[in-house]
Amino acid sequence: MADTQELRDRYMPQIPSIFPQIYAYEAYVNGNNIRPGQIKVGYTTRKDYMDRVHEQEGQMHIKAHVVGHWDAIKQTGDAFTDHDVHALLRNRGFMQVRDDDGKLTEFFECKIKDIEAAVQSLVSDKDISASRINNYGPRAEQAEAMEKTITSFKNQQLSDPSKTPKFLWNAKMRFGKTYTSLEMANRMDLTKILIISFKVEVKDSWKNELLGHQDFVDYQWVDVKDKSSVDACDTAKPMVAFGSFQDLLGRNDLGGIKIKNEWIHTMNWNLIIFDEYHFGAWRDRAKDMFDDGSDMELLDDAVMPITTDYMLFLSGTPFRAINVGEFLEDQIYNWTYSDEQQAKANWDDNDGINPYAAMPEMILMTYQLPEVCTQIALKGEQNEFDLNEFFRAECDLDDNGKEIYDTARFVHNNEVQRWLDIIRGKADISTEHQKAMGATKPVLPYYDITLLNTINHTLWYMHSVASCYAMKHLLESDVNKFYHDYTIVVAAGNKAGSGAAALDPVRQAMKNPVETKTITITCGKLTTGVTVRPWSAIFMLTAISTPESYFQSAFRVQSSWTVKSDNVDDLDIIKKPKCYVFDFAPNRALRQLSEYACGLNTDYTKSAEEKVGEFIKFLPVLAFDGTGMSPINATELLDYVASGTTATLLARKWDSALLVNVSNEMIQAIIDDSEARDAIMSIEGFRNMNSDVFETIINRSNAIKDKKTKDTGDKTTDKKTKKEISEEEKELKSQRKQIQENLRKFATRIPLFMYLTDEREQTLMDVITKVEPALFKKVTGIEVSDFDKLVHIGVFNSAAMNEAVAAFRRYEESSLSYTGIDKHYGEKVGLWDIAIKHEELTAMT
Incomplete structure (x- = not known):
């Protein structure tokens, strides 16, 4: 257990008082x-x-x-x-x-x-x-991103001239994606640039960057939604056009493209930049524009009605794109939070002013609430504390059945009030039993004087609009006079507006933020695509279920905030050296962190513990378990996760597309080997499929490729060909996806086999083929010899399977240890096709 003063000294620096x-x-x-x-x-x-x-x-x-x-x-x-x-x-x-x-x-x-x-x-x-007062140049990592992208574009063009080159920037917030992508386009002499984003509020960032920097003086800014902006555009001159999916996906009464957007579809763009690519809804709603409703496992330029020379994708959390293999390794540039903080720590002062010095270190602080708070909100198979239930609110309804937010109140109002008292140190967070055992009060957001002076402006992320208003009403009630020093802003619901409009009330409330205090309450607005520098902490008060959403929201508070010194020769005064994430559902929070750290690091040579360890080296985790608050390491974090709700994590590993291979090479191997074909057709999902499906996929793939390379010069014929390609691509993707789904369903039976067998020391391959072949056939429905043939031709991804088996072993071990059983301790542990020492299992998962 760490001493409170030690925590303050390390994680809560004094912030200088300045008045610019x-x-x-x-x-x-x-x-x-x-x-x-x-x-x-x-x-x-x-x-x-x-x-x-x-x-x-x-x-x-x-x-x-x-x-x-x-x-x-x-x-x-x-x-x-x-x-x-x-x-x-x-x-x-x-x-x-x-x-x-x-x-x-x-x-x-x-x-x-x-x-x-x-x-x-x-x-x-x-x-x-x-x-145009800006004239800064690229930082080292920005220059590296441009160089790698341009090189990849050239290589892709040489490799397959018929396919539009694409590239992904997996770069955290504040990397400078707007400036760097525009600078790259400028250096490539690209004159027709289209930016498409699902988040309307990022438009101003793009506009200000283009019109405020001296490098982009030759470019026009075109707002696709603004008729006057479009009318004033000279298409013969360089331009950067911005359009949102909400607008570009709009259709006329006949289901066609809006007349006002036709010029976008008729122009051949040099570069299309897809911003905020991490959104799930991004793909779902993009279907109509890019592939006539076919599956979005892969965004393919061949079926895209907007033509372009290059495609650049921007995201801070492109989990899905990485997991489904949408981009090859040499088509991705990574710049993560860890990369930034590592560069900050490694900077040599002899090279000048550290460009990363102002980027705050983020600290995750988790709190185990007392049972008197949590017992009213336990849900799920693991009986886990559910923040959405805890902060659930209700409203009166008007005559039309709509909620009247002025009447919003919490269902569990007494417990929420206790929580408000806890975070300011006016109610006990430890039970009487824990206090009797020596429990110490943790560092609390609105109690510890050092932390209190650091978080004058915070973002509270809640579940619903009703919850946001219920919190505002409670904070402004007479029983919470402490919070009356803060201006409460609700950025939720239609009343708050959308895009930049939702940000205006926040800025107005802050006025001069070095002198004011605010709490902004949201249920989604302003959690992506905006920068509010004075925000120094976020309260995670909603049960966010994905690491993408969790950290996209968390990184809203990680923007730099500096003020120039009186002396021009002095370094900038850093107003925000640290920023904080407060979470009151520890299992959920640590699970999100673990998934985030592992999800964006595709290096299979590193274990989960190594990946998490690298991440929390620069994003420390302080956990309060009811008795005391301490920083935790990677092993402790994974143990915390493993002893809580890891069933979902485990299920995701065994439902991953990475486990199986459905490439053309693998399918061709099936065609070339009759025994392999018989083996795969013996799997349940394939028994109702025609055995010539594999030839159909290869033939159709080759035919589509041939059609793409042909240019008849006849626009009518070419248009008809493109439509045919679109239909054929749609069918091809459907067939390939069906094969993938059948193989994934088969793979999900393997954990059941592991559960039924007591063999842990040998590799799973050996157990299947040598020790218990009869049990394997009973569980999976296929012969071991057929399974062996599928492994031989590469149907299963060995590295991913090893990781999935290791996750199962660790989960199994945690469950057994919890009941006092540890009968395999000290032995080797068999994975998919390798066996490791017992102590290596923790390091691998």
Whole structure:
């Protein structure tokens, strides 16, 4: 158990108090204005800006007549300095005065209203894009991503000219995907770029990047949904067009493409950028646009009605794309949270200012709530604490049956109130028995003074709109006066708006975020595609079931927040060195972390413990189990997960597409080997299929490839051919998927065989073929000789099968150990086709 002060020292640094301000004054000597018509524009982080002004009076031997001062914080939370104001004034045509030596001073020939207008433009982040004040270049990893992508594009074109090259950037939030992808397009001299995103709110990020950076001065910005923007576009000039799936998927009354979007489909784009590619709904709703409703296991350019030379996919959590093998290894660039934090730690100060220094370290803090709270919300086969039930809310209904959110209240209001008291240290989180056993109070969000001063702005993620409003009402009630210091913003429901509109109330509530406190409550809005720098913590108060959604939301609070020092030679002041994820369902939280760490790391040479260990090296986990709070290591984390609800994890491993191989090479091997064909046809799912299905797949695949390479020059014929290809592709994918599903169903019987056999020391292959062949036939329905033939031709992925068997063994061992049985301890453990030492099992899963 860690000492509380040790936890504070390591994980909760003191945050400096700063007050970024712009000031302006006229210079007088002996009552005379020595610079008529000129105004000095300066910057300070001191609470009283006059302290800085008085210093300059002494240095310059003048008397300053202050004409204005303003907070230097944008509504986004970003700070700006006098240099930003100077740049904006220069770009608006105001003269910056030089001294007798020809050096630029901080005096401008302008009026106070001009300075105020420039400051307000910076605060609102509007009307400054045309100034193009950004001129930064790519960081090392951004340059590497561009180089690897361009090389892959060239290699793919040489390998198969008929197929559009594609590439995936698996890059975390704040990698700079917008700038880097636009910079790559610029360096490739691509002039027609289309950005398609499922999240409308990312549009402003793309627009500001394009119009605010000097490298992109030749490009037009086109908002596909804005008719005036489209009408003003000159298609003969370079352009970057942005469209959302919601708009591009819209159909007319006859089911065709909207007239206003026809130009998008008739133009040949140089590059299509698919943003926010991790969304499940992304694929489901994209079917109509890209392959006439066929399965989206693979987004294939051959059936895409929008043509392009290249495709770039952007995502922070592309789990599905990786798991189904949608991209080859040399078609993926990875830049994860661990990569970023490793680069931050390894930076050599001799190379200059650390570009990663401001990126906060994220800390996951989990809390085991007392039974008095959890007993009303236990669900599932493992009787696990369910946050959705705990925070379930109800409302009165209007005459139309719609919920009246002003009446929202929690079903378990007393327990939720107790939870609010717990997180501020006013109610016990440990039971009387635990306290009698020496339990110590953990570091709590709104109790520990160091942490309290760090999390002035937080995001609370809940299950439903009703829950969001119920929480707002409870926080603002008379019994919770402590929380009245915080402005509560509900970013949920239709009333909150969508996209950027949902963000405006948050920014308005924050005003100058170094002086205010806010709690933003959401059930999904603002959890992707936006940056709110002052957010320093997220409360996970909903039962998110996927690691993609969990960490996409968590990384909302991991954006950097810095303020310039008074001295231009000093380093930036880091306002957010750490950020926090608070979770009150420990099993769920640690399971998500384990899946996330393993899911994005496809290196089969590394064990799950190694992958998790690498991840939590930079994302520490502090766990409170009812008696004390301590950091946990990878082994402890996996043990925690294994002793809780690992059945779902196990089931997913045995239902993975990675376990079986349905490539053309494998199918051809079946065709070439009659015994292999007989073996696979003996599996239950194949018995009702025609045995010539394998030839059909190969023949159809070859025919489609031939059609793609032919160009008749006749548009009518080519259009008809494309339609034929689309139909044939659809059928081909359906047949291949059926084979894959049959093999996966067969694979799911293997855990049952392992459960029924007591043999653990030998490899599963040996047990099947040599020890218990009769049992195997009874469980799976096929002969061992047939199974052996399937293994020989490569139907099963050995590395993935070893990992799946290891997961089963560990789960089995955990279950037995829980009951006091450990009869195999000290022996070797057999996996799929290898046997490992018992102590290696933990390291592998």
